[in-house]
Amino acid sequence: MEAVVGLLVMLLAVSHGVETKCDVRQKDGAQCYGALGGTVFLQLMDRAPERLAIDKNNNHIFRWKNYKIVNKSNEDKYSFTPSDGMFRISNLIRADTDEYRLIIHNSSGALLEERTLQLSIQAPxxxxxxxxxxxxxxxxxxxxxxxxxxxxxxxxxxxxxxxxxxxxxxxxxxxxxxxxxxxxxxxxxxxxxxxxxxxxxxxxxSTCGFIFINCTGSNETRITQWMFAATNTLCVELTTIYTTVDPSLICGLQTAVAALLFSVVAAYFAWRKKKSQRAEGSAMPQERQDAETSV
Known part of the structure; x- marks a missing residue:
């Protein structure tokens, strides 16, 4: 019981000052809502008529006659603004849930209009x-x-x-x-x-750590499914490794290759020249010396 009372007190404290509005002009049987502990504004008409009465359970809770308030049952709870036809109910409680009847007469007492509205109180x-x-x-x-x-x-x-x-x-x-x-x-x-x-x-x-895999497995079968990323062994993505090389090293290698190529070419031409000279020397006739005439 204490818990229920505590919750009710908390509800009233939180909802205090919560305001709702309901327009019931030219409407019969309108449904309106108010916050428990708050205030509801009922737009009854554009301006006050000559005579107005509001009933709840066939009991007058407010009466307006000859442009002034005749009586109201609870001044702290009910109020009326004649200039805009707004009727206000404050400090709403569960018992305020009920049907309200609006009765309008002219100055001679003839009934001009009668409407009802249903007010329901809810805890926010x-x-x-x-x-x-x-x-x-x-x-x-x-x-x-x-x-x-x-x-x-x-x-x-x-x-x-x-x-x-x-x-x-x-x-x-x-x-x-x-x-x-x-x-x-x-x-x-x-x-x-x-x-x-x-x-x-x-x-x-988020996706709870799951990923969607789409790859070819080790047995050449296509795998498309969701699985936990930390335990994924079905698909292993191949990663391309890029190595950064120093440009000066590349230039040095190019120079070394060019020097080696030049040396090979030079050696080749030197060998050709030497071979040519040997061939010419072999083609010249040699003089034979007699042993008798030789000194």
Whole structure:
């Protein structure tokens, strides 16, 4: 019981000052909402008539006659602005949820108009919380929960756009729990709202460490699947290694090659010249000397 009382006190403290507005001009049976502990502004008409009465459970809670307030049951709770026809109910509690009847007469007492409106009081959503969990194959389960708030409604968006079915493995963009497909990443937002409040919770999601591989395995079969990057042994990407060589070293090598080539050419021509000279010497006749005439 103490916990319930504490929660109610917290709700009243948080929702204090929360204001809602409902336009019921020329509408019969309008549905209006107010925040627990807050204030609701009911736009009844453009300006005050000669005579006006507002009933709740067939009891007058406010009366206006000859352009002045005749009576109202609770001055701190009910107020009326004749210049713009605005009726205000403050310090809203659960008991304010009811049907209200608006009765308008002319100066002679003839009934001009009668309308009803339904006022519902809701506790606003206090907070929202996101919890995410990576699954075995790279999917991600995300749940959104809220504290306080009557009849909360949930919706999801990804990178500023409504979450579409192609991103979802289960659930839809209006449930409180969803499962995202493999490879979905971005800014995920859960919105929680009711008729008197609206909260959003942001969560940055990634691929849970999974990568999509597309390669040829060792047995020449094509592999296309999602798997955890840290344990990937099916595909090993070949990396090209680039070596940076000093330009001066390249220039030195070019010079050495040119010098070697020049030496080979020079040696070749020297050998040809020597061979030619030997051939000429062999072709000249040699004089024979007699032993008798030789000195």
């Amino acid at each position: 959503v206090l907070s929202a919380r996101l919890v995410s969990e990576c699954l075995s194959q790279g999917e991600m389960r995300v749940s959104c929960s809220s504290e306080g708030g009557d009849s909360p409604q949930y919706s999801w968006s990804l990178d500023g756009h409504t979450l579409t079915e192609d991103k979802l493995l289960s659930g839809n963009h209006k449930t409180d729990s969803i499962t995202l497909r493999q490879g979905v990443e971005g800014a995920l937002v859960c919105s929680v709202k009711n008729h008197v409040s609206h909260l959003q919770k942001y969560h940055k999601i």
